[in-house]
Amino acid sequence: MGFVLAPPASAAGFRLEAFDTIGSTNATALERARAGDPGRLWVVSSKQETGRGRRGRVWATPEGNLAATLLLVNCCPMPVAATLGFVAGLALGDALEACVPDAGRIAIGADGGGDARAKSRFELKWPNDVLAGGAKLAGILLESTMLEGGGFAVAIGIGVNVVAHPAEMPYPATSLTVLGARGDAQTLFLALSDAWLAAERIWDGGRGLDAVRRTWLKRAAGLGSEVAVRVDGEIVRGVFETIDAECRFVVRDRHGKHWKIAAGDVHFGVIASAAAD
């Protein structure tokens, strides 16, 4: 397997474990932490047998896609760790733009107009998806574990549909190949490990969260538009106004009430019933 870390990442003390095939990079990273790994470890594979998605879903990683998990140990106060998904979103957006040179044309469609070109190429969908042309290209899953003797570890799992995307999903999905982009999982990982460093520096253990939040909002999908959010079986409808200081999704409903949502599934547009995505 040819995965390598970007030189700045190795210089900053990151390590890498690369696999041809793995169950789940998140599961392996958390096992390493429980066995005493000090963290700042990337676990990477281009195929997963039992990849995990958000909300207990399965995440398929056929050969050629990217599954990468960054393990951090005692990286910040525990409540702040939940914001690492936004840091990962920024890093992944940067990595995609760096190594997919034709991304502008891809994300807005071949017949896109001049105004659209100024928009971010890869959009971030709250909480942790990356969209290209409105379809899901990548997902991020944070998992954590308490450690014996105190402290905690967090696994920041990043899955990118490089060569293939799942069929028959309840939401549109895509891959870099479908989009006509050149690029492979290894090149993308190299860019990701580099971009992570820059994003983590801005985040600064949570002290720079507001800068992360503002940058994230510049790339946010659906900002200012109608959304339906499924929260614990209920559906909240309204306009996506912002994400707040705690990175909660803020919706203004038609009565002017603001909903601050910590976890839920977002659908864009006005729809009769929001199917889970």
Ligand SMILES: O=C(O)CCCC[C@@H]1SC[C@@H]2NC(=O)N[C@@H]21
């Ligand atoms: O449901 C989602 O959108 C999140 C998907 C996260 C998938 C990644 S692939 C690397 C890491 N290992 C896993 O088992 N899951 C995450």
